[in-house]
Amino acid sequence: MTHSVSRRGKYLFLCLLLLAAVVFALRRELAVLDVILPGKEQAINLGVDHDRVIRRLLLGVVLFISVATALVGPISFLGLIIANLSRQLFCTYRHTDLTAGAFLIGAVLLIAGQLLVEQVYTYSIPISVFITVGGGIYFLVLLLAQRK
Amino acid sequence: MRQHRSTLLLFVLLTALSLCSLFIGVIDLRAGSILAGDFSQLEVLFISRLPRLLAILCTGVGMSTAGLIMQQLCQNKFVSPTTGATISSAQLGILIALVFMPRSTLWGRAFFSAVCAVVGTWVFVWFIQHIPFKDPVMVPLVGIMFGNIIGGVTNYLAYKYEMTQALSSWLTGSFSTILRGRYEIVWLTVPLAVLAFLFANHFNIAGMGKDFSRTLGVNYDLVLFLGLTIAAMITASIVVVVGSISYIGLIVPNLVAIFKGDQIRGTLPDTALFGALFVLVCDVLGRVVIAPYELPIELIIGILGSVLFIALLLHRLQHGRRAVRLFRPKGEQL
Numbered sequence: 001m002t003h004s005v006s007r008r009g010k011y012l013f014l015c016l017l018l019l020a021a022v023v024f025a026l027r028r029e030l031a032v033l034d035v036i037l038p039g040k041e042q043a044i045n046l047g048v049d050h051d052r053v054i055r056r057l058l059l060g061v062v063l064f065i066s067v068a069t070a071l072v073g074p075i076s077f078l079g080l081i082i083a084n085l086s087r088q089l090f091c092t093y094r095h096t097d098l099t100a101g102a103f104l105i106g107a108v109l110l111i112a113g114q115l116l117v118e119q120v121y122t123y124s125i126p127i128s129v130f131i132t133v134g135g136g137i138y139f140l141v142l143l144l145a146q147r148k
Numbered sequence: 149m150r151q152h153r154s155t156l157l158l159f160v161l162l163t164a165l166s167l168c169s170l171f172i173g174v175i176d177l178r179a180g181s182i183l184a185g186d187f188s189q190l191e192v193l194f195i196s197r198l199p200r201l202l203a204i205l206c207t208g209v210g211m212s213t214a215g216l217i218m219q220q221l222c223q224n225k226f227v228s229p230t231t232g233a234t235i236s237s238a239q240l241g242i243l244i245a246l247v248f249m250p251r252s253t254l255w256g257r258a259f260f261s262a263v264c265a266v267v268g269t270w271v272f273v274w275f276i277q278h279i280p281f282k283d284p285v286m287v288p289l290v291g292i293m294f295g296n297i298i299g300g301v302t303n304y305l306a307y308k309y310e311m312t313q314a315l316s317s318w319l320t321g322s323f324s325t326i327l328r329g330r331y332e333i334v335w336l337t338v339p340l341a342v343l344a345f346l347f348a349n350h351f352n353i354a355g356m357g358k359d360f361s362r363t364l365g366v367n368y369d370l371v372l373f374l375g376l377t378i379a380a381m382i383t384a385s386i387v388v389v390v391g392s393i394s395y396i397g398l399i400v401p402n403l404v405a406i407f408k409g410d411q412i413r414g415t416l417p418d419t420a421l422f423g424a425l426f427v428l429v430c431d432v433l434g435r436v437v438i439a440p441y442e443l444p445i446e447l448i449i450g451i452l453g454s455v456l457f458i459a460l461l462l463h464r465l466q467h468g469r470r471a472v473r474l475f476r477p478k479g480e481q482l
Contacts, residue, residue, distance in 0.1 A: 128303075132299065
């Protein structure tokens with residue numbers, strides 16, 4: 001029992017290390033997230049190499065997703081839902097607040113989902129079902145609410 | 149005659165490839181022994197090869213026609229049975245039939261699948277009609293989301309009633325299980341496609357908007373209902389027999405439209421023939437690549453279709469929307 005826990009713990013630690021390394025490597029690109037928000041022309045106007053920043057950020061996204069998928073498998077649309085939730089709850093454009101918010105919302109969402117799976121449904125249904133159904137309904141309700 | 153040149157070419161290619169595909173498979177069929185009346189060879193031909201070919205042709209014709217109708221009626225180039233939640237609804241229908249009526253026949257399941265597919269497509273179209281989207285790419289995204297919700301519900305029911313294995317046979321489309329006596333439901337796509345051809349002009353007009361249809365004396369709601377029901381029933385009959393094959397309805401009509409424009413009556417035969425050809429080529433590839441084993445067609449269409457679709461998008465980006473126009477003058481080629 002302790003052997004498997006420590007092995008799992010080692011993998012998790014390595015993943016955290018990897019994520020931290022990626023964030024550190026992309027620190028300059030992450031800093032200009034607020035600047036590329038208004039669009040390509042505005043960003044170039046303000047002295048940001050738009051294409052290069054986008055390329056590197058996408059690479060960072062790919063690495064993040066690979067780590068997550070390698071750990072637990074693919075979970076579709078989770079990023080879309082968390083990002084939109086974060087934007088809704090934190091009425092700001094600043095990415096420092098938005099990213100921290102997304103981080104915490106994601107953790108809360110997944111832990112709540114796992115709680116549902118463990119306690120209410122006793123492992124009979126995988127969490128991806130809840131995320132796709134719940135997230136999809138949230139997304140559609142958001143679209144319906146937006147038109148008013 | 150010039151405008152029918154492409155139709156003729158596709159028809160000839162299709163017939164030739166169909167005849168060749170009858171002889172591709174694990175068991176060697178020889179034309180000589182078939183003509184001589186060898187019983188075992190005739191058995192293979194009539195129980196497996198010919199039904200498989202007919203199922204492939206019906207699938208290609210049906211899915212591409214369904215895709216074309218949905219694209220016309222929703223006025224969006226990216227709508228299809230896959231991105232319009234039709235296939236997911238059909239799968240849900242099959243699961244409901246399996247769970248609540250385990251002794252249902254193939255026809256019973258097909259009926260349930262058709263009903264669910266029609267309802268699902270209707271809800272999706274209602275949705276996109278009542279929400280103004282600034283970007284046409286949002287429509288397939290909403291369709292995929294909606295399809296995911298339905299897929300999630302299907303998964304939930306499958307886990308709850310322990311039918312995940314049964315469901316997986318309908319999640320991946322494959323022609324390897326087509327046998328005489330078990331696939332005839334696919335023939336439904338032929339009269340439905342003929343119906344679509346007869347009403348092609350109505351769909352074209354309805355595809356231009358509610359007000360335009362009213363000025364031309366076309367009952368918009370009725371035509372919309374008819375078109376979506378035809379598309380959903382075609383999809384359901386294919387999903388029940390073959391399984392879900394994604395993206396045919398998306399890729400084939402768009403590819404044909406690049407060359408032939410948007411007038412549905414003129415392009416419907418071409419779309420149907422090209423759809424059948426596309427599915428046939430993918431199926432032959434699946435049989436040949438790792439012979440004597442087979443790759444499921446969903447895999448090959450996914451790979452080939454995605455590559456083609458991305459190339460299509462890049463082509464439209466480079467050449468602008470010039471490549472697609474309504475009512476291209478007859479005979480003009482791009």
